[in-house]
Amino acid sequence: MDYLQQSFAVRFEYKVYFTEHLFSAENVAFRDFLNAQKGNTARKLLFVIDKGVVETHPDLQGQIRTYLEALEGYVLVPEMLVLEGGEGAKNNPQLFDQLVEAVNAYGIDRHSYLVAIGGGSILDLAGYAAAVSHRGIRHIRIPTTVLSQNDSGVGVKNGVNWFGKKNFLGTFAPPAAVFNDYHFLTTLSDDDWRSGMSEAIKVALIKDAPFFNWLEANATMLARRDMPAMQYLVERCAELHLQHIAGGDPFEMGSSRPLDFGHWSAHKLEQLTGFAVRHGDAVGMGIALDSAYSAVSGMLDEAAYKRIIDVLQVLGFAITHPLMEISSEQSAVIRGLNEFREHLGGQLTIMLLRGIGVGEEVHHLDTALLIKASELLQHHDAVA
Known part of the structure; x- marks a missing residue:
């Protein structure tokens, strides 16, 4: 019996940053990361944000737009998707469809970035959508809860719930980078502060x-x-x-x-x-x-x-x-x-x-x- 055999290894590498006020003008962490990745053509940035984060940080979207205005080599797509967070996000197929439709509508290619800001559920959902779109587009995680900053947001797993089962659908797709901004923790409820520990x-x-x-x-x-x-x-x-x-x-x-x-x-x-x-x-x-x-x-x-x-x-x-x-x-x-x-x-x-x-x-x-x-x-x- 004849057969061919193949074996290869793929190297993954990403950094987890610890900072505060990520999108303040004085904070260069996010800007320096993007500048180090620039290519010959402009790359797009699609932001997906947890609705709870927007409610507790109402100036966030404006801060992001201002922060990225002077950044060359990148184009911020006009719409920032604001999705309901919590475990319900992983139980709602319509949110997954909405994400993939946005990737398609805004032409987010394999050199662009899907940037997710939120708790673990939004990060899991966005990471899964990124992993299956174009067989994998780059995603950046900005965890906003204790649980996502110390565990789920820094790892390589993505997924959604299906058949009533936790993470039945999912992928292993490491992020391009993780930015832990401690300022987001200051607005957590006592329940969310505790549960992440x-x-x-x-x-x-x-x-x-x-x-x-x-x-x-x-x-x-x-x-x-x-x-x-x-x-x-x-x-x-x-x-x-x-x-x-x-x-x-x-x-x-x-x-x-x-x-x-x-x-x-x-x-x-x-x-x-x-x-x-x-x-x-x-x-x-x-x-x-x-x-x-x-x-x-x-x-x-x-x-x-x-x-x-x-x-x-x-x-x-x-x-x-x-x-x-x-x-x-x-x-x-x-x-x-x-x-x-x-x-x-x-x-x-x-x-x-x-x-x-x-x-x-x-x-x-x-x-x-x-x-x-x-x-x-x-x-x-x-x-x-």
């Missing part, structure tokens, strides 16, 4: 005990919206996520998903509540459940388990939800395990904890122990 707890628990110790020591300050503390959290969390992406499986070809610690039940809870529960809040409860399971299975000592729950609660997280309670094989959240296995593409692989900063993957969760873990959280929540 769950991903920092997650990555600290599985990768970095000193970072968890820092989170524990600074939890009260973070809950009180101390900005210097939040800036450190965002940058360290983003750094750990970027290190993981560079660690050998950036496009998740295998079944190992260490950064999905706490996510199997979180994704199911989001679905069961019609996405009324924020992703970060759901992840916080998922972390609590997997930490409780680690404890009742004998992997994690009781003192470490209590430290985790205490940090979550000091930061303001609920640690369980009626739809996350497990009493039998028929409990609704249990179906999330099979869906997670499908998402992984084969073998079930769940990250649990051997200690603070020490994760260990397992390939089976025992229902009896899940029931016990769920009961432990319900009791803890009741007496907290």
Whole structure:
């Protein structure tokens, strides 16, 4: 039998910038990036902005236009698309159609840029539209929430929800650049400020005990919206996520998903509540459940388990939800395990904890122990 074999590698490289007031005249970060990419012909910029960001920063569109007026080599398209953000953006096919239609109408080619400003949902939606238009146009992310600045916005994933399932449609398409502007965090609601911190707890628990110790020591300050503390959290969390992406499986070809610690039940809870529960809040409860399971299975000592729950609660997280309670094989959240296995593409692989900063993957969760873990959280929540 004859055959031909091909093998090649594609190098991806992008920078994540940390700044404030990105579109003020004095801030050269965005301008310098674009100037470094200039070609022989003018390149177009299509901006997509989260409606919530426009409402809390009403001067933003004017600032962008003024900032880009003097920039040579680029053309700002006349319309800035303002889309409803939140998880609903990833559930609405009409928004995807609107984005792709704008790419077509304004002639956004593979040398132009789609620039998305908003929370993780808008970034996911815009990144997906960019990835499938012309088989991939360049996109720039400007995350505006804690969750998107420290986790989803700095990674390589894009996607939308389909069939009622989280990120059923999606791509791996790295951004051209990410600009984290801390000023956007100042206008977040308390709920959005809090919910983004769950991903920092997650990555600290599985990768970095000193970072968890820092989170524990600074939890009260973070809950009180101390900005210097939040800036450190965002940058360290983003750094750990970027290190993981560079660690050998950036496009998740295998079944190992260490950064999905706490996510199997979180994704199911989001679905069961019609996405009324924020992703970060759901992840916080998922972390609590997997930490409780680690404890009742004998992997994690009781003192470490209590430290985790205490940090979550000091930061303001609920640690369980009626739809996350497990009493039998028929409990609704249990179906999330099979869906997670499908998402992984084969073998079930769940990250649990051997200690603070020490994760260990397992390939089976025992229902009896899940029931016990769920009961432990319900009791803890009741007496907290």
